[in-house]
Amino acid sequence: MSYDLVIAGGTVATASDTFSCDIGVRDGTIVALGHDLGPAKETIDATGHLVLPGGIDSHVHIAQPSGEGIVMADDFASGTLSAAFGGNTTVMPFCMQEKGTSLRQTVKDYHKLAEGRCYTDVSFHLVISEPSEQVLGQDLPALIEDGYTSFKVFMTYDGLALNDREMLEVMSVARETGALVMVHAENYDAIRFLTDRLERGGHIAPKFHGTSRPIPVEREATHRAISLAELVDVPVMIVHVSNREAMEEIARARSRGLKVYGETCPQYLVLTEKDMDGLNMEGAKYVCSPPPRDTASQQACWEGLSNGIFNVFSSDHCPFRYDDPAGKLIPKGRTSFRWVPNGIPGVETRLPILFSEGVGKGRITLNQFVALSSTNHAKTYGLTKKGSIAIGMDADMAIWDPKREVTISQSLLHHGSDYTPYEGIAVTGWPVTTILRGQVLVRDGQLVGKPGQGGHVARERSALAAPAGQLPTSFAPAGRYR
Ligand code: DUC
Ligand code: ZN
Ligand code: ZN
Ligand code: ZN
Numbered sequence: 001m002s003y004d005l006v007i008a009g010g011t012v013a014t015a016s017d018t019f020s021c022d023i024g025v026r027d028g029t030i031v032a033l034g035h036d037l038g039p040a041k042e043t044i045d046a047t048g049h050l051v052l053p054g055g056i057d058s059h060v061h062i063a064q065p066s067g068e069g070i071v072m073a074d075d076f077a078s079g080t081l082s083a084a085f086g087g088n089t090t091v092m093p094f095c096m097q098e099k100g101t102s103l104r105q106t107v108k109d110y111h112k113l114a115e116g117r118c119y120t121d122v123s124f125h126l127v128i129s130e131p132s133e134q135v136l137g138q139d140l141p142a143l144i145e146d147g148y149t150s151f152k153v154f155m156t157y158d159g160l161a162l163n164d165r166e167m168l169e170v171m172s173v174a175r176e177t178g179a180l181v182m183v184h185a186e187n188y189d190a191i192r193f194l195t196d197r198l199e200r201g202g203h204i205a206p207k208f209h210g211t212s213r214p215i216p217v218e219r220e221a222t223h224r225a226i227s228l229a230e231l232v233d234v235p236v237m238i239v240h241v242s243n244r245e246a247m248e249e250i251a252r253a254r255s256r257g258l259k260v261y262g263e264t265c266p267q268y269l270v271l272t273e274k275d276m277d278g279l280n281m282e283g284a285k286y287v288c289s290p291p292p293r294d295t296a297s298q299q300a301c302w303e304g305l306s307n308g309i310f311n312v313f314s315s316d317h318c319p320f321r322y323d324d325p326a327g328k329l330i331p332k333g334r335t336s337f338r339w340v341p342n343g344i345p346g347v348e349t350r351l352p353i354l355f356s357e358g359v360g361k362g363r364i365t366l367n368q369f370v371a372l373s374s375t376n377h378a379k380t381y382g383l384t385k386k387g388s389i390a391i392g393m394d395a396d397m398a399i400w401d402p403k404r405e406v407t408i409s410q411s412l413l414h415h416g417s418d419y420t421p422y423e424g425i426a427v428t429g430w431p432v433t434t435i436l437r438g439q440v441l442v443r444d445g446q447l448v449g450k451p452g453q454g455g456h457v458a459r460e461r462s463a464l465a466a467p468a469g470q471l472p473t474s475f476a477p478a479g480r481y482r
Pocket of ligand 2: 009034036
């Protein structure tokens with residue numbers, strides 16, 4: 001029987017091996033690995049190139065309302081198009097519950113926005129901002145059952161921050177239902193205190209965003225999130241970790257037998273606080289939370305990618321326009337860093353930066369690159385058919401030219417932002433062809449896919465979400481919602 005597609009002559013890398021072989025695809029699935037596979041409707045010659053599992057970006061924000069009339073710069077078409085050009089085949093955005101909206105309705109609303117528009121596959125996480133009886137007792141367990149097997153909670157931001165009691169309540173539901181909890185760990189009151197003081201002193205420029213959220217703000221909340229998770233014996237993923245002190249909290253917890261996972265992002269590898277120190281409002285282009293730190297923190301994050309503190313490397317793509325009154329420069333944003341929307345674009349540049357700065361400079365191996373960019377995301381979040389090149393898996397692949405030299409520039413990118421914070425960074429290695437379930441999305445740098453080619457993927461429960469079975473008290477907190 002012939003194949004729909006054969007990718008021939010490339011060097012294939014997985015999270016554990018690198019080998020040369022051809023890949024046979026039928027009905028969107030990888031069905032053969034070997035040589036001289038026989039007839040195919042289409043053959044792609046990958047000689048001299050790397051064939052990697054399609055990137056999975058498990059932390060992106062698309063089409064989220066951002067308050068005060070601020071509009072996110074990507075809808076599901078542009079966000080997933082940009083992802084595809086960056087070598088990704090799956091992205092994981094958030095269905096962000098706004099106070100006063102039911103969680104069920106939130107999920108419906110985001111599906112409506114995504115329906116028919118996606119180039120890559122998408123799989124939603126939930127964000128819980130209102131942990132009511134209805135959410136904890138019914139909607140959340142039911143949605144987890146339906147394949148939304150992870151959710152994020154915030155320890156900061158007006159309208160989003162959960163207090164410690166609320167954190168414990170949602171974590172308990174995760175324990176009972178097998179969902180994985182992601183935590184945005186920053187101390188809300190500390191940020192408000194520092195922000196008020198800075199403003200009173202007239203320190204309102206974008207660079208003071210960093211001053212208002214120093215490392216102890218992140219370290220303390222990381223420690224507290226881990227302690228709360230420990231109380232109810234639930235694994236937890238600390239997202240967007242920016243520095244060594246927060247990493248040390250994760251390491252310490254693990255040494256006590258706790259299941260604590262970590263994520264870092266490109267901004268913590270190649271940007272620093274100094275980038276926010278631009279003339280006038282230019283610094284706003286780099287405002288994200290936690291903020292980029294210093295070169296010692298960059299070094300720490302590289303160590304964490306290499307030594308396993310970080311399970312996943314995500315973009316935290318959170319795109320706004322700069323030169324647009326509804327973007328970073330909202331009138332209020334000019335009056336204080338407080339009002340500059342937090343987030344930067346990066347879904348298209350995540351993998352080239354990690355490949356070039358990581359594999360190219362010997363900081364991580366090619367197999368670690370595959371694990372950090374794809375395989376571990378699938379394992380962590382229960383995408384059982386994605387994240388590897390193996391028989392029976394979805395034929396999601398990216399073909400990379402490992403020698404291609406590119407200087408990152410806004411003009412090359414496909415996102416909805418009008419700038420990239422990575423402008424001018426020279427990289428070696430670029431994804432040239434992206435294949436989703438056997439269908440070519442991008443071929444030699446040219447779009448051939450169509451919106452609607454990607455769809456929503458329901459997930460299994462993650463094996464990593466199973467409780468450690470280690471309760472610090474004789475009181476077993478589970479049971480309320482059973
Ligand atoms: N947290 C995110 O995860 N993304 C953007 C802003 C933020 O605070
Ligand atoms: Zn061959
Ligand atoms: Zn966050
Ligand atoms: Zn984010």
